[in-house]
Amino acid sequence: MAKTSVEAPDQLKYEPRSELVIYPFEGEQYLAHKVNVTFLSDEPGNWFVYVDAHTGEVIDQFNALHPLEEYKMEDHTGVGTGVHGELRGDLHMSRVKADGDSTHFMLADHSHEGLEGILTYDYKTGELVTNNSAAFNSEEDAPGVDAHYNSEQVYDYYKEEHDRNSLDDEGMAIVSYVNFGNNYNNAFWNGRNMTYGNGDGDFMVPLSAGLDVAAHEMTHGVISNTANLVYRGQSGALNESFADIFGAIIDDENWELGEDIMGPGAVEDGRTALRSLSDPSKFPVNEAYVPYGNGDGMYPSHMDEFYDLPWYLDNGGVHINSSIINHAAYLTAQEIGREALGNIYYRALVHYLTPNSNFQEARQVIVQSAIDLYGEGSEEAQATASGFDQVGINEE
Structure with missing residues (x-):
């Protein structure tokens, strides 16, 4: 009813969102489905449509597009x-x-x-x-x-x-x-x-x-819009890691993430960044995560320090175990620089990784991307493989 009332296209990029609300309108109170219909067309819209939950009739609608x-x-x-x-x-x-x-x-x-x-x-x-x-x-x-x-x-x-x-x-x-x-x-x-x-x-x-x-x-x-890595477990950690890696490539002052957003209290306590690609273990993890690691309570930089977290904690460690991949990328960049690192990891993200890729599969396709771009036996391919070797993600 909501889509029809605003003449939305049959195919929508974003699924309409709906919630059940009490909606006051023209002196009456209605139990209504508040439906947000968003679309781009010749007449784009960001419509809010209120559909009577009892009768299915449209009570009210307006376009909040701010055109x-x-x-x-x-x-x-x-x-x-x-x-x-x-x-x-x-x-x-x-x-x-x-x-x-x-x-x-x-x-x-x-x-x-x-x-x-x-x-x-x-x-x-x-x-x-x-x-x-x-x-x-x-x-x-x-x-x-x-x-x-x-x-x-x-x-x-x-x-x-x-x-x-x-x-x-x-x-x-x-x-x-x-x-x-x-x-x-x-x-x-x-x-x-x-x-x-x-x-x-x-x-x-x-x-x-x-x-x-x-x-x-x-x-x-x-x-x-590329690999669409599922946001839990190792695929989710890859998702977070790629975001961290490109964050550090684009903001090329250092290999820390979030140093410009830390407040005075955090800095005074020694938390000068959110995460470090060069030295992950300089920062502690949340106390709730400590029992699932090797006991030191710090971010891991090697598979020996992998946190075997349950799904209900950080989606299985997406923000924690990502630092292992981060460190592998950092080690590679020390040999070949940020630009080549970005080229290799971008190619893997766009052409090879799939939603459920794990760390082992990531190593395989990232090394393959280096070979694609720079040749087998190239410095870039060797440095990429070495980065993974040094964090314990070895060739099968």
């Missing part, structure tokens, strides 16, 4: 200030002429041919991050500035290094939400967009501040 075409928009280049005070020059945005003579600026980048846009929203308002000038320099703007700037950096990497047009390689919009939750110490890819919490100010600062965090979350989008 940009309602405005006269022009590409514009401005500046912004990030969470740590960095000046973000050449910040691509849109100049918008609203009703009357007022002009304002939105973090909506439509400057890339073949890309639907890089769009940064404030989660609390549901609207694009907007300012009255092209200088987004207030403290309130900072999370949005970093998310927008970092999204373009990650897009550029995949486009320039791998000729990949956005996360799906078909130019899908790169959408970020900032200011999620209250004191929320996390960021995530939800299958459609990136969402960043602002942290609690002590353990974490706004998570959009980290280029490697943005690269990590956006790489989850790439993974979803």
Whole structure:
């Protein structure tokens, strides 16, 4: 009923979501199915349809698309200030002429041919991050500035290094939400967009501040549209590892992940990053995970330290055992550099890995990718195999 009422296409990219609610409408209270129908077509929509749970009749509906075409928009280049005070020059945005003579600026980048846009929203308002000038320099703007700037950096990497047009390689919009939750110490890819919490100010600062965090979350989008590694056990650890590895490749200052989002309390306690690819064991795991490892309670860097976690803890160790693959990649990169590492791992992700691949299969196809690109017996192929050998994932 919901799809028919909004004339949605027969084939939808996203399955409609539904929840049962009490819906007040025109003085009455209805038990209703609140259905969200999202689609792209000549008349795109992000419809919310309320269907009477008793009669099946549509009570109410509205389109929450926030269509940009309602405005006269022009590409514009401005500046912004990030969470740590960095000046973000050449910040691509849109100049918008609203009703009357007022002009304002939105973090909506439509400057890339073949890309639907890089769009940064404030989660609390549901609207694009907007300012009255092209200088987004207030403290309130900072999370949005970093998310927008970092999204373009990650897009550029995949486009320039791998000729990949956005996360799906078909130019899908790169959408970020900032200011999620209250004191929320996390960021995530939800299958459609990136969402960043602002942290609690002590353990974490706004998570959009980290280029490697943005690269990590956006790489989850790439993974979803390629190997689509199942998010539990070893396949899930590979999913997390590839996100970490490309995070460290794109943010090439070091081999740590999340160093720019750690708050003063965390740093004082010695937690200067979330994870380390170069030295995984410098950081402890959650106390609940310790009994399932070798007893030292640190992130593993070798299969001898593998955590045999049950599914209900971290989906079987997706954020823990990933550090073994991370370390293998780091060791390989010490021999051949970040660029070749990225080429090899990207090829394996796009052409070889499957949803249920495990560590042993990953070694096989990643080494094969190095051979494909650089030749059997090449320095790159040998370094790739050596990285896995050193972490105990040996050739069968």
